[in-house]
Amino acid sequence: MCTPPLKHSPLRKHSFSATTIPTPGDMQLSTAHDKSFPSNRPFEPPPNDLRLLVLDYLCHNSYSNAARSFLRDSAVKHLDADGDEIMSPVEKGDELLDTETFEERLSLGELRKDIRILILSGQVDEATVLLNKHFPSVLSEDAEILPASKTIDHLEWIPSTSVDPTHLALNLRILAFIEASRTVPLPYYLPGTKPSTPPIIADRPGEENDPAAPEGDSAEERQLHRAQNLYAEANRLPSASDRALYLHELGRVSALLAYRVPESGPTAEYMTPERREAVANQIESAILYRLGQPTTSKIELSTRYTSVLWSALHDMNVKSPPPSAWPVGLSLPRSLPALAPTGPTGKTAGSDITAARKKAGVDADTRESVPRFDLHAFLDGGP
Template identity: 50%
Template structure:
């Protein structure tokens, strides 16, 4: 027999309060910097109370909508800055991104090299740590490496914001011929602009090696020095975008740096690395996946709360329902047949893994 506390928790999970769902959606919007949508959502979803005459009233213990909006806008300021920094990185404007970081989030790139705790979770609370390093030494060097890559670029890489068909302006290329010439080409054929550009790139590489050798931990120094061998190799190609090192020149590389910096901003601001709804989805997928791997069977269906069903699975057919009997005018169709009661035995079924995409797209989802 479940206790009252267990029954209360089960009821809360099956029938969450409107305010709980509202906070879940708002947390997702704020975390992902959908600022205008978040403001509209707060205004449109505010809980209204009416008196006996149908007039709207506000209970005194509760916060007003205006107070909610003021609180929200303070949270959205950080979201605006995060979005601006991310956009700068995705368009290749590394110096602009660093300027915003140093002004608004100085601890992200500061010399403080505190170790990230292995776990900050407390009993009854779920936390999700960033999947990449938040060490300021690493972040600062990663941005410097990316700045070198952008300077070595010979073909513009446009960035299209989500939902836009027009790319944002990209930074000017250092030079159309910024690379060292092949061995069979006379260096005197290159103009002074190209020679100056090559000198700038060589100076940047030397600075990167100096920064890597200054890292505190020996294993970090070894890892970055190994990476710089490849990054420095970009200088050997007239068009690095068409070279074996082209992976460094892709938008995916920019996205990886942007994700790492954004995670560090959230970490330093003591904000979750992912939204609550994403955390719950990951937790659910992990839990159901482990149960499936261990061949855990479903409990008897007679014990399931009303409205509960298994999540859709690629290897499981949807539950079928009895189709209505077609009326053919025959007497047998008008009188239901007497059937023997089914045998009280339920087939055992292994719990399926949780697939978020199938769950969202499933027509069976309530």
């Protein structure tokens, strides 16, 4: 599946496979005040900021039950003089803590998850119906292009795949054609379920799912009719580069018609779960884009940003500040084990590192470069 690049894209390729989507998108710094990333408290954010960060992650990934439990159990209760609980006003930047806003986001997240599961299980027509019902702007040709934010204190992630409704609709139709060509069922298991759990298997689309197909046609004739419609849609694309890209893709996809068992043919790559996942990811990003929500959680975006920043500092051979300049409790992952002793719990502590460095004579003249950011070391390092 492919979607034409509308501008410079990190996913743009000169050759296309069944599981890549060479479409536009850039990561950029954008602006809007966000309390989750306060610039004046980089090392000791207040508990509510961390709470919002976790809630954003749970809501973004549609972990509704976990999000509700966390919101309830992490709330700080305020009591009046009589010992009765009072409601604290929702401050600017804390809108997610508002019950109505919170439940609305969870509800939309559940719908996103339902659509994603339908696509991953090969039920493309059902997913399209649900998409048009609850998120009509995603596939509407009248949908406006939303302007990108341009602030300096908030990070946003621009979708890396096209959000153009025409591209999305055509990609869904191509996937529906692939699923209709399937002769070997491809079951989908929900995350966390065991293989013994009954999988979700899509019914092979029949004539009732293609109302434009003439009555009495065989399955092969209906598929041929679908392919002709796809070519017609691709030829109606206004951009010449878009037309060329999609026609090239359709030339490969339509080859599925030449094999009685396409799963064993040279174009079997189109029949893999990765193909479904690529489309599901693109549709989910488009939904979030139309809702005005980031296409990735804040904590994931912060991790990516930190990784890129530390890698750049490392490649530029930037020296880390002397230990005396470090905030209390701050520690960095070390490449030299001798300079990173473990504390009583077996985990490296910032104070232990500082003492070890001073003992080893690590001063401003012998500081080593900023290391690359290691997420696993960061998570295992402890407070």
